[in-house]
Amino acid sequence: MSDAIEFATGLWTRGITPPLRLADYRLAAFDMDSTLISIECVDEIAAAAGKKAEVAAITEAAMRGEIADYKESLRRRVALLRGVPADALQTVYDTRLRLNPGAERLVATCKSAGLKTLLVSGGFTFFSDRVRDRLGIDFTRSNVLEIADGALTGRMVDQPWGDICDGTEKRRMLLETCAALGIEPQRAIAIGDGANDLPMMAAAGLSVAYHAKPRVRAAAAVAIDSGGLDRLLDVVRA
Numbered sequence: 001m002s003d004a005i006e007f008a009t010g011l012w013t014r015g016i017t018p019p020l021r022l023a024d025y026r027l028a029a030f031d032m033d034s035t036l037i038s039i040e041c042v043d044e045i046a047a048a049a050g051k052k053a054e055v056a057a058i059t060e061a062a063m064r065g066e067i068a069d070y071k072e073s074l075r076r077r078v079a080l081l082r083g084v085p086a087d088a089l090q091t092v093y094d095t096r097l098r099l100n101p102g103a104e105r106l107v108a109t110c111k112s113a114g115l116k117t118l119l120v121s122g123g124f125t126f127f128s129d130r131v132r133d134r135l136g137i138d139f140t141r142s143n144v145l146e147i148a149d150g151a152l153t154g155r156m157v158d159q160p161w162g163d164i165c166d167g168t169e170k171r172r173m174l175l176e177t178c179a180a181l182g183i184e185p186q187r188a189i190a191i192g193d194g195a196n197d198l199p200m201m202a203a204a205g206l207s208v209a210y211h212a213k214p215r216v217r218a219a220a221a222v223a224i225d226s227g228g229l230d231r232l233l234d235v236v237r238a
Helices: 041-047 052-063 070-079 087-095 103-112 125-135 167-181 195-203 214-219 229-235
Strands: 005-008 011-013 027-030 116-124 139-148 151-157 188-192 206-210 222-224
Touching: 005 229, 011 229, 027 103, 027 167, 041 052, 041 070, 041 087, 041 116, 052 070, 052 195, 070 151, 087 125, 103 116, 103 125, 103 229, 116 125, 116 167, 125 139, 139 167, 167 188, 167 195, 188 195, 188 229, 195 206, 195 214, 206 214, 222 229
Parallel strands: 027 116, 027 188, 116 139, 188 206, 206 222
Antiparallel strands: 005 011, 011 222, 139 151
8 A cells, every 4th residue: 555644553544535434335345254253264174184284375375366266276275174074163163263353343333324234255154154143244145165974075065146255256246235235336345354355345435454465455445454343433433
């Protein structure tokens, strides 16, 4: 963000004049892994197979935008999970998954201001459904891990909308949700941290990078480099 202005310590803006009004927006779309929550779920599942380092290296490269084909990168990672007991998912949820600071306050404030909320994730429904219910999020889209005989098969299940929720699908879901709500995409906020969030961030009226990879930070109108998600409320006020 070479043309960015430091609005407050660790909080940068580019191309906007704060404060903005939260009530001017009607939808807030959130990435999940490393945005709403503090972990990358696929990496933590891989730990159960002793393959965390291998999987995490692919995840990091994908999030930095160094792997052009996100779908293939996810298939590679999920293939390495073959044979992991299905109950490892609950263990990850119980022992490793934590909401990022400020997530509850930001989502609740958006809802109080009349915004609908959307969770779009390249991760998995086992976790996104639980995060959705915990935060009271309205809509979700993410991937389904295939399970057979009590273990992960190393594959994902195709869904009616397609095979994998990648950056293109995140953007399509944001636009589809805007259309269903009868609003222009300019009235949507998109918040993420990785390269697969860039398409939806580009489609939204306000793009927010949260402790993000350099490419994402450089493209966002707001970059939160320190503190919690609710620091967005310093820029977009309820």
